[in-house]
Amino acid sequence: MDFNLTREQQMIKKMIKEFAAAEVAPIAEYLDAEAEFPKETVAKLGELGVMGMPFPEEYGGAGADYIAYIMAVEELSKVCASHGVIVQTHNALCCWPIFTYGTEEQKRKYLPDLLSGKKLGAFGLTEPNAGTDAAMQQTKAEDKGDHWLINGSKIFISGGGIAEVYVIMAMTDKSKGTKGISAFIVEKGMPGFSRGKKENKMGIRGSIAAELVFEDCIVPKENLLGELGKGFKVAMTSLDVGRLGIAAQALGIAQGAFDQTVAYMKQRKQFGKTLDKFQALAFEMADMKTRIDSSRLLLYYACNRRQKGLPSTVEAAQAKLACSETAMYVTTKAVQFHGGYGYIKDYPVERMMRDAKITEIYEGTSEVMKMVISGDIFK
Amino acid sequence: MKIIVCVKQVPDTNEVKIDPVKGTLIREGVPSILNHDDANALEEALKIKDENPDTHITVITMGPPQAKEMLQECIAMGADDAVLLSDRALGGSDTWATSNALAAGIRKLGEYDIIFTGRQAIDGDTAQVGPQLAEKLKLPQVTYVREFAMDEGMITVKRALENGYEVLKLKTPCVLTAIKELNCPRYMSVRGIYKAAKFDIKVWNAADIGVDLAKVGLDASPTNVYKSFTPAKKGKGVIVEGDTAKEIADGFISDLKKKHII
Known part of the structure; x- marks a missing residue:
């Protein structure tokens, strides 16, 4: 068992983090307010290979592994969940079924433009x-x-x-x-x-x-x-892959809101001390961090199984259930800890809380995830 | 065309704190990054390669073994080859000794048309290695390059000055030091990353590059760090307010008079 990231995964994380900070963070609030699709940044992600990550180079993919791909969705979602789902839907729900079920002609016709991000x-x-x-x-x-x-x-x-x-x-x-x-x-x-x-x-x-x-x-x-x-079958197996991406998106939202809250608590003073000095709040942060990290382990475990070609339907459902419920829990607390400032749009946690809710609904609701998991327990 | 880019791994100065007692940088836990100006130097080389795909780019650095990670990132951005000069004998080199080692490494690399370096590194801020390297390799040099163009082997650059710029033409081979205004460095690409992680980075020691051991390392360095310290914090600034420009100016002048400055 190896919990270390590969050098490739480390570099992917770094690259997407830099991209998200420089290109995505400055427009996230605008995209939310105007409900505008980020065409330019998605095109740039295509040039970098992010729109065709876990697919082989012979069809124009980047040849990345699933954990690296999931990290890319996670890093983007820390800053802007819309970017996360755009990358995930494209990769998992369109490229993946064509790659998996397509004829050679279909693959040659559609994948090069899809995997390079020229087409969405x-x-x-x-x-x-x-x-x-x-x-x-x-x-x-x-x-x-x-x-x-x-x-x-x-x-x-x-x-x-x-x-x-x-x-x-x-x-x-x-x-x-x-x-x-x-x-x-x-x-x-x-x-x-x-x-x-x-x-x-x-x-x-x-x-x-x-x-x-x-x-x-x-x-x-x-x-x-x-x-x-x-x-x-095409739809259900695609959703298995999609659930990993949505779990990654949810995890990114949770981590992003958590990081924002840590920074806020270190500078916000009430009663003569910063919020991080209040043990009641600090303990809740400890709880949130534990939820986030345990959700992440479930997700990486499910990705690792998929990467190895092992069955991962139940694991993906568990990961999606844990990550999305963590996202909702953490973002709700993040808004709470920001107080009145959390409820207005000057701080990103307000957007993150709204973004988090969908992760409990799409690619199968939390209830569907429980159907999958319980179905496996009592099979 | 062959291009060599000199790069340096530096601590991310946004994260660095100075030990108040010892006056040294606290490096533990501080991430190492590709020096900013060096990223601009590499980007300019990569832009040349975008236009002329037969261009070959080699990045070279001197540093400890972990500097390999930065070189991998340069490969992931698009460089073709990478060399790490690493040897205990090279440790503690100042700019003079560093440029001796780099010059030796570059001589071993052989032919080249352009050597790009960053203007300066964010840890030492000396801006000396690039120019020293040009002197040692007996090459023409232009520092503070903010614009670059090439036409049939003739290079035209804009060199930034404090209050403007000069336009200079020069022939290859030459040394150019880049500033951040030159370009916007690209990101690593996913494919580049997968190539880089498996890439065989050359590691050369002092013997490999045939450098005179009397000209490298701490003992050979003519300059030493005497003391590092955090400059005393300046007092808080004062914002003079008023409804009109005249009122603000009057307020400002009377403040200066009160303090007997004028």
Whole structure:
């Protein structure tokens, strides 16, 4: 058992930390206020190889390991959770399924532009009536001989309208339930594919979420991703990878809010002494640090299993549950310890608390994580 | 084109504290970084390589074995090769001795067109090693380079002065010392990092570079640190306020008169 970071991981952490401090921190407040997608910094992350980290160089990836990738999401999220989820959604939910289930032609066609960050990827599973109950897909894809005809809509899609390549789930045979769902690669600009309503979110406001609308959308025959009827598996296994990224995002938010609070407590004076001298508060900080570090160990453990090719579905669910609940706990306390200043937008902890909440919801809610974990206990 | 970039690993001065009793830097737990001006020197070399991909960049430093980590980071930014001059005999060198060692290392490297260095290191702030190196290698030099252009082997640089700049033209080979205004250093790339971590960094000792041991190290150094201290803190400044410029000026003059300064 080795708890030391590799030299590669150390350098990744340093590089992203420098990037986040210089490029992301100055715009984080603006992105949140204006709900604007950070196009320029995402392009720069692409040039640095962050938009295709855990994929081999032969398809244009950076050849990094999962822990290094997860550290990149964590470091970005310390400063701006929107950047964290943009990197994570693109890598885990679009590049990963294409890399894992795509044909050689699909990989050659889509991965070089995706992994270099020239194009942004997104993922569409959720529908108005198919949230946690993802099997209730109403979007359908009909085989029209020389093409697929897709009709329906997807909601809350991260990167919706901004991304150029989408992995979309649709029913190809309603009678078969989850075994009737198939995955497709849909490109922006394909006839009948458009963006619907852009959501006005509580947090991660720099990451755009929107509705996707398919009205007699024509998708080439060769854009079926994986086997016919295996789309549910494509989606679920992608979410396993995605949960690691969301856990990393949550962990980054928690650590970022914690660090902000440490700095604040050292300079804020009340009753003639700085806040860190109040043992009641200091003890709570000790508790928070312990929660953060134990969540991190669960996450790195799950990543390590994935890196080694071992089963990691349950471990990823545990990591995501622990990290997201830690993020909510720590950011709530961070706002509390900042007092009135924590409730206004002059300090980033206010944004961090709003950003944290989504990590308990997307890529599977905390309740879904408990279903996965308990299902394994009582199998 | 062959470019050599001289770099130095320095303590991050944002984190450094001075021992109030001994007057020395407290280095424990302080992260080491690539000296800022040296990052600008490397960036300019990398920009040349962006334009001319057949450019070969070697970074060289003198330091303890852990300076390898900084050289790895230079490789991760895009340098092609890295050399560490490391030997107990080189320890404690002042600028004169350091430039002797670097000159010997560079002679061993062989041919080059441009040597870039940073203007100065944030730990010593001497700005002497670059110019001394040029003298020892008998090369033309321009210090404080804030703009660089190259056209058919002819280099044009802007050299920063306190109140402006001079434009100078020179031929290769030459030594140029970079300042922060020259460019904005790039980040390491993910691919670069994975290449760098496995990269075989050359480590040369004093014998390898054939340097005269009487010209390197602490004993050979003509300068010694006599004392380090934190300058006494200046008193708090006073902001003279007023509604008009005249009122402010009057207030300021009367304060100076009260203190018998004028």
